[in-house]
Amino acid sequence: MYRSISPRQFATTTEIPRENLEKVHFNEFKHLLNDKNVVVIDVREPEELKELGTLPKSINIPLGEVEEALKLSNECFLQKYGQNKPQKATPIIFSCMRGRRSETAQIKALQLEYKNVKNYVGGWEEWAEKNKKE
Incomplete structure (x- = not known):
């Protein structure tokens, strides 16, 4: 099953099956925040952070900048x-x-050969909901 791709695509695109993507859920994320080696990158736009808030320990790199930032x-x-x-x-x-x-x-x-990357699937929405002050 070969598909035709241009040399440019071959140089910059690697198919990553979704089932191979590591996910983090709330409790694990909360636990990992205590690990000084973990880097949290929030890919929301700066306006979203100003309006809604920020995750602890996070660096804001909007999605459109991620690839260039990691280069x-x-x-x-x-x-x-x-x-x-x-x-x-x-x-x-x-x-x-x-x-x-x-x-x-x-x-x-992952396409840039970073080896230990995960996705916090609940995101800000879950974090804010579970950390509401009562």
Whole structure:
């Protein structure tokens, strides 16, 4: 089952089956926040963060910037995002509002050969709901 792809697509696209994508749910996400090695990348737009709030320990890299951000040198990444660039083996958890954009970011990171990337499928929506102050 071969399909025709252009050389440009071959260089930048790797098919990642959805069933191979690692997911994180609320309790695991909450636990992983205590791990100083874990990097949380929130791919929502800055306006969403201002309006709704931010996840603990997260770096905001909007989805449209993820691929280029992960290609930056450490120095440029540090200058732009105020944190060291994650290494290829660094545990990264992507998050967004409900898990769809973060899945896209996860796929982009895997295509760039990042090895330990997960998607917080509940996203901000679940986080805010489960952390409401009563």
